[in-house]
Amino acid sequence: MGKYILAVNAGSSSVKVTFYTFENPPQAIADAQVSGITAPPPTLKYQRGPVKLKEELKEKLNTPQDAFKYILQRCFNDPELSEVASDSDLAYICHRVVHGGDYHEAVKINDETLHHLEVLEDLAPLHNFSALEIVRLCKKELPSVTSITYFDSAFHQTLPDYVRTYPINQEVAKANGLRKYGFHGISYSFILRSVAQFLGKPQEQTNIIAMHIGSGASMCAIKEGKSIDTTMGLTPLAGLPGATRSGDIDPSLVFHYTSEAGKLSPGSTKEMHISTAEEILNKQSGWKALTGTTDFSKIAVEKFPSEAHKLAFDILVDRLLGYIGNYYVKLGGQVDALVFAGGIGEKSALLRQTLAEKCQCLDIAIDAKANDKGPEDKETVKDISQDAGKGPRVLICQTNEQGLETIGRVWMFGMADL
Ligand SMILES: Nc1ncnc2c1ncn2[C@@H]1O[C@H](COP(=O)(O)OP(=O)(O)O)[C@@H](O)[C@H]1O
Numbered sequence: 001m002g003k004y005i006l007a008v009n010a011g012s013s014s015v016k017v018t019f020y021t022f023e024n025p026p027q028a029i030a031d032a033q034v035s036g037i038t039a040p041p042p043t044l045k046y047q048r049g050p051v052k053l054k055e056e057l058k059e060k061l062n063t064p065q066d067a068f069k070y071i072l073q074r075c076f077n078d079p080e081l082s083e084v085a086s087d088s089d090l091a092y093i094c095h096r097v098v099h100g101g102d103y104h105e106a107v108k109i110n111d112e113t114l115h116h117l118e119v120l121e122d123l124a125p126l127h128n129f130s131a132l133e134i135v136r137l138c139k140k141e142l143p144s145v146t147s148i149t150y151f152d153s154a155f156h157q158t159l160p161d162y163v164r165t166y167p168i169n170q171e172v173a174k175a176n177g178l179r180k181y182g183f184h185g186i187s188y189s190f191i192l193r194s195v196a197q198f199l200g201k202p203q204e205q206t207n208i209i210a211m212h213i214g215s216g217a218s219m220c221a222i223k224e225g226k227s228i229d230t231t232m233g234l235t236p237l238a239g240l241p242g243a244t245r246s247g248d249i250d251p252s253l254v255f256h257y258t259s260e261a262g263k264l265s266p267g268s269t270k271e272m273h274i275s276t277a278e279e280i281l282n283k284q285s286g287w288k289a290l291t292g293t294t295d296f297s298k299i300a301v302e303k304f305p306s307e308a309h310k311l312a313f314d315i316l317v318d319r320l321l322g323y324i325g326n327y328y329v330k331l332g333g334q335v336d337a338l339v340f341a342g343g344i345g346e347k348s349a350l351l352r353q354t355l356a357e358k359c360q361c362l363d364i365a366i367d368a369k370a371n372d373k374g375p376e377d378k379e380t381v382k383d384i385s386q387d388a389g390k391g392p393r394v395l396i397c398q399t400n401e402q403g404l405e406t407i408g409r410v411w412m413f414g415m416a417d418l
């Protein structure tokens with residue numbers, strides 16, 4: 001058995017991996033990520049010990065699978081990373097999978113569990129597919145390495161019934177698994193652990209409003225260390241808008257999207273099969289539809305390039321504000337911190353400043369200098385509050401979806417295997 005663990009986070013616009021030693025506690029030895037898959041050219045960031053590099057790639061990497069293959073080959077062939085030169089050096093590959101259905105724990109991949117997850121692909125057709133393509137690739141091309149999947153949805157198993165239940169026919173709902181699952185849970189576990197540690201509080205006494213804002217964006221109300229509400233639902237489409245996702249809309253909009261579809265007769269959806277609707281709302285909406293770009297750094301700038309860019313920014317701010325108000329009340333005003341995470345939450349000072357200004361009524365205020373500077377590379381949590389003690393703290397958390405929350409589970413399986 002190899003001596004290293006590979007953790008893989010296949011996001012919607014990026015693939016991020018970390019190599020760890022297979023020991024307790026594991027040590028990270030190298031990080032690599034390809035981002036901008038939906039806004040070419042893709043960029044590679046690679047860090048191994050003190051060596052850091054960032055480059056624009058000429059290769060066409062259209063899918064997370066392409067990006068994963070590229071990263072793996074690049075790492076296997078790097079003479080400076082000779083520890084991991086082939087599959088025989090790896091003990092486990094730990095994969096972040098967005099939708100785990102009713103799985104509350106990590107799962108070791110074998111024919112049966114893979115089949116079960118493939119059935120779930122239908123519940124999140126545009127998300128689980130990419131991650132499972134990578135799992136299938138590993139199974140085929142690195143057959144000696146055990147794959148373990150860990151699920152975004154698992155963190156939200158504590159949602160109360162009245163939050164997770166949609167008010168529809170319950171027989172149909174139960175038969176088809178139609179309920180709120182919630183996602184970005186690996187990120188929220190990391191945020192909870194890191195923020196509680198930063199505040200010096202036990203997780204069971206920590207209340208936060210966490211925002212994971214990347215190409216896919218969601219929020220979570222965490223009460224006493226447990227998820228009590230989150231914005232995504234049955235699939236990661238619900239809630240906030242994203243790079244290519246609409247977020248919440250009136251569900252009837254689907255039937256009115258084309259003039260043909262607007263006629264409310266059984267035949268009216270002929271031109272608008274439901275999978276087309278899913279494709280449009282997941283892949284052809286969001287700020288891409290409004291501005292033409294999936295890159296939020298081109299939108300969140302002081303001088304908006306166009307009215308459409310301003311509109312995209314204002315829509316995101318408005319929806320975030322709505323949920324901050326909602327979750328503030330659900331947490332009874334007992335909020336330790338408002339936490340910004342994800343590519344946009346961590347990097348856009350303008351978004352944080354705009355939101356903070358609009359949350360003054362909650363005694364939220366940020367320090368402009370600290371906000372503009374943002375966190376240092378290794379600074380997991382940065383406090384940007386203006387006046388600690390008054391109102392919730394405002395924190396930036398550099399989240400990690402290929403960290404201990406993912407590979408920690410290896411020990412559950414690893415020990416049994418040894
Ligand atoms: N300085 C920045 N300002 C605003 N948005 C940024 C900035 N840098 C990166 N982003 C955005 O972060 C998003 C990627 O988020 P991330 O969480 O890293 O990836 P993913 O959504 O694939 O998991 C992209 O939309 C990117 O444009």
Ligand SMILES: CC(=O)OP(=O)(O)O
Nearest residue numbers: 011012183184216236
């Ligand atoms: C759940 C989800 O939207 O994931 P991502 O942000 O990686 O697209």
Ligand SMILES: [Mg+2]
Nearest residue numbers: 011012214216
């Ligand atoms: Mg992500």
